[in-house]
Amino acid sequence: MAVGPASVARPAPLAGRAASRRSLLERESVFSWVMLAPGVLFLLAFVAYPFFYGIFLSMQDRRVASAGTFVGLANFVAQAHDAVFWQVTRNTFVYTIVATLLKMVGGLAMALVINQQFRGRNLARAFLLLPFIVPTVLSTVAWMWILDPTFSVINWSLLHSGLVTQNFSWLGNATLAMVSIIMVNTWRGLPFYGITLLAGLQTISPDLYEAAAIDGASVTQRFRFITLPVLKPILIIVTMFSVIFTFSDFQLPYILTHGGPANATHVFATYAFDIGMSAGVLGMGAAVALAMLPALGALIVALTLYLRRE
Amino acid sequence: MVGGRALGGRILRLYLPLTFFLVAMLFPFYWMAITSIKPNRELYSQRVMPLIVHQPTFKHYVDLFEQTNFLTWTYNTMLIAVVTTVVSLVLGVMIAYPLARLNFPGAAVVAIGVAATYLVPQPLLFIPMADIINRLDLGNTLSAVMLTYPTLLIPFCAWLLMGYFKSVPRELEEAARIDGASRLQAMLRVVLPLCTPGLLSAGIFAFTLAQNEFLYALIFLTKSEVRTVPVGAITELIRGDVFYWGQLMAAALLGSVPVAIIYSFFVDYYVAGLTAGSVKN
Numbered sequence: 001m002a003v004g005p006a007s008v009a010r011p012a013p014l015a016g017r018a019a020s021r022r023s024l025l026e027r028e029s030v031f032s033w034v035m036l037a038p039g040v041l042f043l044l045a046f047v048a049y050p051f052f053y054g055i056f057l058s059m060q061d062r063r064v065a066s067a068g069t070f071v072g073l074a075n076f077v078a079q080a081h082d083a084v085f086w087q088v089t090r091n092t093f094v095y096t097i098v099a100t101l102l103k104m105v106g107g108l109a110m111a112l113v114i115n116q117q118f119r120g121r122n123l124a125r126a127f128l129l130l131p132f133i134v135p136t137v138l139s140t141v142a143w144m145w146i147l148d149p150t151f152s153v154i155n156w157s158l159l160h161s162g163l164v165t166q167n168f169s170w171l172g173n174a175t176l177a178m179v180s181i182i183m184v185n186t187w188r189g190l191p192f193y194g195i196t197l198l199a200g201l202q203t204i205s206p207d208l209y210e211a212a213a214i215d216g217a218s219v220t221q222r223f224r225f226i227t228l229p230v231l232k233p234i235l236i237i238v239t240m241f242s243v244i245f246t247f248s249d250f251q252l253p254y255i256l257t258h259g260g261p262a263n264a265t266h267v268f269a270t271y272a273f274d275i276g277m278s279a280g281v282l283g284m285g286a287a288v289a290l291a292m293l294p295a296l297g298a299l300i301v302a303l304t305l306y307l308r309r310e
Numbered sequence: 311m312v313g314g315r316a317l318g319g320r321i322l323r324l325y326l327p328l329t330f331f332l333v334a335m336l337f338p339f340y341w342m343a344i345t346s347i348k349p350n351r352e353l354y355s356q357r358v359m360p361l362i363v364h365q366p367t368f369k370h371y372v373d374l375f376e377q378t379n380f381l382t383w384t385y386n387t388m389l390i391a392v393v394t395t396v397v398s399l400v401l402g403v404m405i406a407y408p409l410a411r412l413n414f415p416g417a418a419v420v421a422i423g424v425a426a427t428y429l430v431p432q433p434l435l436f437i438p439m440a441d442i443i444n445r446l447d448l449g450n451t452l453s454a455v456m457l458t459y460p461t462l463l464i465p466f467c468a469w470l471l472m473g474y475f476k477s478v479p480r481e482l483e484e485a486a487r488i489d490g491a492s493r494l495q496a497m498l499r500v501v502l503p504l505c506t507p508g509l510l511s512a513g514i515f516a517f518t519l520a521q522n523e524f525l526y527a528l529i530f531l532t533k534s535e536v537r538t539v540p541v542g543a544i545t546e547l548i549r550g551d552v553f554y555w556g557q558l559m560a561a562a563l564l565g566s567v568p569v570a571i572i573y574s575f576f577v578d579y580y581v582a583g584l585t586a587g588s589v590k591n
Contacts, residue, residue: 014475020567021579022492025492025493025494026492026493028412028413028414029413029414029415031408031412031493031494032408032414032417033414033416033584035404035405035407035408036405036408036409036420038317038401038404038405039401039402039405039464039468040405040420040423041426042401042460042461042464043423043461043464043465046439046457046460046461047427047435047461048427050435050439050442050443051430051434051435051438053438053441053442054434054435054437054438056436057437057441095459100548109327110331113323113324113327113328113331114328116324118328122428122577124328124332125577125581126573126574127332127335127336128331128335129577129580129581130335130336130339130570130573131334131335131338133518133569133570133573133580134520134566134569134570135522135524135539135540135565135566135569136524137522137524137543137544138521138539138540138543138561138562138563138565138566139339139562139566140341140545141544141558141559141562142338142339142342142345142559142562143338143556145341145553145558145559146338146341147347149352150356151354151356151360153360154320154358154474155361156356160344162494165338187334187335187338187349191334191335192584195581195584195585196333196584196585198354199581199584199585200585201582208462219397229535244429244431245431246431247430247431248432248433248434249430249527250433250524251525255544263338268433269433272433272436273436273525274436276436276440277436277437277440277529282437282440282441285437286437289433289434289436290434290438292431292433292434293434296431296434299429300426300430303425303429304422304425304426307425308421308425310424
């Protein structure tokens with residue numbers, strides 16, 4: 001498919017030009033870049049540009065509807081001297097680490113339970129994944145009502161079973177509010193771990209377990225030497241994904257607690273929103289959001305390299 | 311008593327934990343549903359047993375339709391989700407196909423870039439994005455979210471589809487090309503039809519992601535007529551300290567229905583999409 005013969009075969013000038021344009025398109029690299037161009041340009045304009053513009057904004061004293069002035073690293077310095085910022089940092093890490101551990105352990109348990117043979121297994125799997133597919137804001141609203149200070153069904157059950165004598169203020173107490181957002185995040189994310197790990201478990205041939213059992217391996221040994229090695233790569237990818245999106249979570253704490261009481265559940269995203277959007281101090285808000293970058297950047301680079309290696 | 315012990319073990323290892331997971335995962339939906347049909351005197355009473363409905367009513371649903379713009383919000387949400395899903399699927403295919411099947415200079419850089427944009431979370435971008443949308447004068451238009459949602463969906467679709475495109479044998483495409491098909495025709499008529507499950511997975515996933523989006527919609531859509539269901543419910547059914555719980559639950563339930571229906575038809579594709587990135591075939 002060279003250019004020459006095609007244009008010789010069609011002497012008419014217009015058809016010739018069309019043919020050579022077509023054979024140009026047949027070149028692997030030309031075709032590839034023509035296909036890529038719209039999507040790549042779009043992502044450059046609406047992901048790469050905002051990203052760098054955010055860095056530019058973070059070095060400005062810039063409020064909504066007014067021009068900004070360059071202030072260098074002043075926004076970051078101001079944050080570093082603000083106790084609330086460090087509280088937000090600690091909150092974000094506590095939220096991410098505890099919720100991730102709970103989802104990991106709970107998800108593994110869920111996968112091991114559904115991996116057994118029983119009637120209605122596919123149906124159970126479909127139902128168990130529901131929390132993950134329903135829009136987060138809508139299910140979090142249901143949780144808000146479950147955790148209502150006066151009409152909480154959890155409180156009602158605890159009171160009426162005689163386990164406690166007074167209502168918990170789930171979202172009004174600093175510690176309980178953190179417990180609550182971690183609980184709801186775990187509820188939502190656990191099925192993601194459960195179903196992906198289940199898919200991993202299903203790739204293990206039952207023969208392998210049988211052979212190991214014949215060789216005298218105990219249940220724990222079988223789990224340790226057969227199940228875990230298969231699940232490890234899946235667990236690494238799922239966990240890194242989940243950590244990235246928990247660390248930068250906005251919806252759930254924003255709906256459930258708005259960062260309260262007294263900043264006890266503010267995470268980077270909700271705090272940046274409060275400063276940048278609610279108060280309209282764009283530059284400072286961008287700086288708070290960028291404070292996520294070191295931890296997030298390390299994770300993103302690690303996961304990108306890991307995915308590429310696969 | 312071997313049978314008895316086996317049954318006991320099965321109850322302990324399967325039925326007990328399975329029941330626990332099912333109840334824990336599904337209770338909030340049950341709660342949503344019964345709250346939406348409880349009259350206010352049952353909702354706001356600490357003396358009535360709350361786990362069941364004593365006198366069901368559809369008043370909250372009627373109020374939701376009569377007193378709020380819920381139908382408009384639903385229309386907006388669906389329109390946005392469908393448009394952004396289609397756009398993202400098309401652009402996702404156009405990115406994934408060359409990356410998965412062709413050799414060209416710059417391929418590695420683009421692949422890394424797409425993976426990285428897939429992983430850059432929204433909260434890192436929303437403040438500069440708000441300023442950009444403002445300067446484009448797109449505030450309070452559906453275009454604002456239709457323009458920004460694909461930034462979340464395209465990298466995802468591209469990433470998912472690359473796996474499917476790679477799995478099609480090269481010989482099929484080559485045979486078509488020898489028969490005179492152009493590269494575009496080979497892609498459209500040979501590779502894409504074979505990747506229908508992948509396209510379905512990516513489409514369903516993108517649709518649920520678009521329905522789930524909240525941050526951009528919250529920032530860009532501040533007028534009632536342009537809002538989506540999540541934003542409308544949060545901003546108009548919670549007024550200051552007053553929560554319209556019955557209507558909120560009705561809105562939450564109805565807002566979940568489109569996703570749940572699509573999901574129920576295509577569970578397997580959804581699960582395949584979920585696991586495609588994490589399980590090697």
